[in-house]
Amino acid sequence: MNTTIKHVFVTILLGSFIQTGYSSELSIKKHYNLDKLSNNVYVIHGPNEAPSKQNKGFRNNPVLVNTSKGIVVIDPGSSVYTGEMVVKKAKEISNKAIVTVFNTHTHGDHWLGNHGIKNNFNNIVIYSHPNMKAGIDAGDGETWVKAINKQTDGMIQGTKVVGPTKIAKHGDSIKFGNITFKIYNNGKAHSDSDLMIEIVEEKVFVFGDNFRSKNLSNFMASFKGNLEALDMGLKTKAKIFVPGHGLSGGKKTVKDYQSFITKLKKEVHKHYEAGLSDFEMKPKIVETLNKHKSWTGFNANIGRLINLAYIEVENELF
Numbered sequence: 001m002n003t004t005i006k007h008v009f010v011t012i013l014l015g016s017f018i019q020t021g022y023s024s025e026l027s028i029k030k031h032y033n034l035d036k037l038s039n040n041v042y043v044i045h046g047p048n049e050a051p052s053k054q055n056k057g058f059r060n061n062p063v064l065v066n067t068s069k070g071i072v073v074i075d076p077g078s079s080v081y082t083g084e085m086v087v088k089k090a091k092e093i094s095n096k097a098i099v100t101v102f103n104t105h106t107h108g109d110h111w112l113g114n115h116g117i118k119n120n121f122n123n124i125v126i127y128s129h130p131n132m133k134a135g136i137d138a139g140d141g142e143t144w145v146k147a148i149n150k151q152t153d154g155m156i157q158g159t160k161v162v163g164p165t166k167i168a169k170h171g172d173s174i175k176f177g178n179i180t181f182k183i184y185n186n187g188k189a190h191s192d193s194d195l196m197i198e199i200v201e202e203k204v205f206v207f208g209d210n211f212r213s214k215n216l217s218n219f220m221a222s223f224k225g226n227l228e229a230l231d232m233g234l235k236t237k238a239k240i241f242v243p244g245h246g247l248s249g250g251k252k253t254v255k256d257y258q259s260f261i262t263k264l265k266k267e268v269h270k271h272y273e274a275g276l277s278d279f280e281m282k283p284k285i286v287e288t289l290n291k292h293k294s295w296t297g298f299n300a301n302i303g304r305l306i307n308l309a310y311i312e313v314e315n316e317l318f
């Protein structure tokens with residue numbers, strides 16, 4: 001072999017090796033269970049962790065609903081790779097097509113997986129709240145791709161923005177054959193673009209990030225709105241509640257999160273009245289919330305949550 005040909009050969013070989021190595025590193029190879037919640041509702045409980053290179057940004061709970069008109073997916077995750085994983089899992093349930101996706105809000109860890117679904121089902125309909133659709137139409141999606149690539153050392157590379165195609169609003173009932181998806185929204189709550197979804201016949205309620213099980217975010221559009229949103233879900237006939245992050249459960253797990261937010265805001269209010277600034281009250285509040293210290297994201301996010309509650313308390317008083 002002369003040196004030029006040898007060089008070309010080695011380059012091709014190396015190139016293909018790097019490429020396969022690369023894409024398999026990016027794909028979601030780790031096994032995640034498909035947990036059956038009711039006759040027709042399944043959830044892949046993502047790791048209850050902060051985004052990292054290891055989890056490739058996958059940490060939410062994609063929901064799959066087997067309707068007589070096809071599979072409906074809620075929140076296919078953080079990248080094209082989580083979306084492709086959801087497609088594979090759907091095949092374990094039925095060989096029906098995925099017909100529709102709901103995105104519960106605009107945070108990228110919940111919806112960038114739309115790309116993986118679209119790759120396999122080109123005619124897919126994607127529902128979101130009007131504020132989310134407007135934001136993604138205006139280009140917000142690229143910011144989410146960049147942010148999650150940064151959090152994961154580039155592990156969602158190749159993910160493209162596939163935004164919502166239709167809007168859903170509070171009070172809408174969307175039927176797919178035998179199963180009804182009832183939409184709830186409480187204005188500003190976890191975000192200003194929340195969709196909460198009651199899967200009526202299955203007695204399952206999907207909260208999006210208005211409910212997080214043993215998991216704290218650094219984000220809250222309104223504590224008051226989030227508390228009311230939790231009540232909305234608790235007032236339905238649902239028996240099983242799916243959080244945006246962490247494990248699904250009954251009413252008690254929802255109430256645990258609700259009492260955490262209530263307590264946090266009450267404490268901030270109390271210290272505010274006593275004239276403390278947000279950073280002065282932080283150590284006292286952390287002490288009071290001691291039993292929640294093991295929750296994912298507690299240390300990283302509690303300061304920011306106190307700050308947000310402080311602003312809300314101040315606005316409510318004036």
Ligand SMILES: [Zn+2]
Pocket residue numbers: 105107190209244
């Ligand atoms: Zn969120």
